[in-house]
Amino acid sequence: MDLNLLKRNQGISFELKKKAIEKSRKCSLFNCTTPSILSHTIQKSKLKEILAPDGHVYTIDSTGFIEVGTLSKFKKVGVGNALTFKGFCSVHDNQIFQPVERINADFTTYESFLLFSFRAVMNEIRKKEIIIDWFESLLNHPKLHVSINKENVKAGLRGQLLGIQDLKYVEDEILNEIARLPNHNRSFVYKVLILPSIPVCGSAIYNEESFEDMASHTYGPNGESPLNSRLIHIIPDLNSTYLIIGYHSSFNNKNSQFFSELEQRDNSSLLSLANDLLVKRIESWACSTQFYLEKVRPVEEEFLRLFSHPNTKRFMESQLAINILS
Numbered sequence: 001m002d003l004n005l006l007k008r009n010q011g012i013s014f015e016l017k018k019k020a021i022e023k024s025r026k027c028s029l030f031n032c033t034t035p036s037i038l039s040h041t042i043q044k045s046k047l048k049e050i051l052a053p054d055g056h057v058y059t060i061d062s063t064g065f066i067e068v069g070t071l072s073k074f075k076k077v078g079v080g081n082a083l084t085f086k087g088f089c090s091v092h093d094n095q096i097f098q099p100v101e102r103i104n105a106d107f108t109t110y111e112s113f114l115l116f117s118f119r120a121v122m123n124e125i126r127k128k129e130i131i132i133d134w135f136e137s138l139l140n141h142p143k144l145h146v147s148i149n150k151e152n153v154k155a156g157l158r159g160q161l162l163g164i165q166d167l168k169y170v171e172d173e174i175l176n177e178i179a180r181l182p183n184h185n186r187s188f189v190y191k192v193l194i195l196p197s198i199p200v201c202g203s204a205i206y207n208e209e210s211f212e213d214m215a216s217h218t219y220g221p222n223g224e225s226p227l228n229s230r231l232i233h234i235i236p237d238l239n240s241t242y243l244i245i246g247y248h249s250s251f252n253n254k255n256s257q258f259f260s261e262l263e264q265r266d267n268s269s270l271l272s273l274a275n276d277l278l279v280k281r282i283e284s285w286a287c288s289t290q291f292y293l294e295k296v297r298p299v300e301e302e303f304l305r306l307f308s309h310p311n312t313k314r315f316m317e318s319q320l321a322i323n324i325l326s
């Protein structure tokens with residue numbers, strides 16, 4: 001393809017992605033049709049108290065609005081705008097997350113874990129909806145359709161739709177579980193690991209399947225079960241930081257060994273696990289200004305190179321050369 005055409009295509013693609021990101025969205029809950037506000041993926045009370053004594057944090061987001069040919073960047077942002085997504089209307093946002101937003105909320109209860117996970121799942125669904133809108137607009141664009149590889153875009157689109165089906169399964173299970181609280185027959189298994197106080201936070205759901213299994217995944221029409229996902233939440237509190245890892249109990253056979261091995265880990269091994277999860281699995285996270293200056297900035301360039309290629313097999317299986325949590 002000639003270079004000018006390629007550049008023009010990149011420019012159009014960039015504008016279409018921006019439009020998909022900026023599009024207003026409805027509340028994600030049930031059939032609520034009220035426009036969503038910017039919901040936080042981590043409870044904002046703690047973000048402010050622990051990460052942002054000066055009202056600001058540094059954030060990184062590998063999926064956001066990145067100009068063509070550039071890498072994601074750490075950005076200093078006001079704490080109110082950090083780690084947000086177009087999630088819920090203000091009424092539902094306040095109602096649902098009140099147990100983790102109130103002063104002195106206990107972050108180590110099963111209910112809190114479910115709420116952290118619910119936010120992570122809804123954020124991931126929203127990200128996929130944005131990508132779907134972007135891909136569809138690429139396919140429908142009158143000036144692009146002759147010069148893009150339509151089959152690649154369509155395959156990407158199918159991948160996102162499958163991903164949403166899996167996430168909807170987890171969403172339904174979490175909502176059922178919240179509705180049944182307090183119950184003793186739990187559908188999710190969580191482990192909370194207590195780390196020293198680190199002013200970093202982030203939250204995500206990710207696939208823990210092999211690349212081969214993911215490639216042959218056809219959940220939905222054929223009635224196959226969804227992929228094994230893990231939920232991770234790095235939540236700072238006053239004197240410690242919680243690393244919370246969870247999964248749905250229907251995937252016991254794929255997770256129980258990993259979970260029992262967590263018990264054997266010492267502090268430094270847990271920190272290195274948290275570092276791995278943060279760098280490889282959490283696409284958007286935040287840290288305090290001081291943490292950024294001391295730990296991130298010295299390795300920032302190397303970090304961004306790594307971070308800009310998430311989800312590739314080689315990257316996931318690699319030993320990380322940087323450890324910002326040590």
Ligand SMILES: [Zn+2]
Nearest residue numbers: 027032089092
């Ligand atoms: Zn609503």
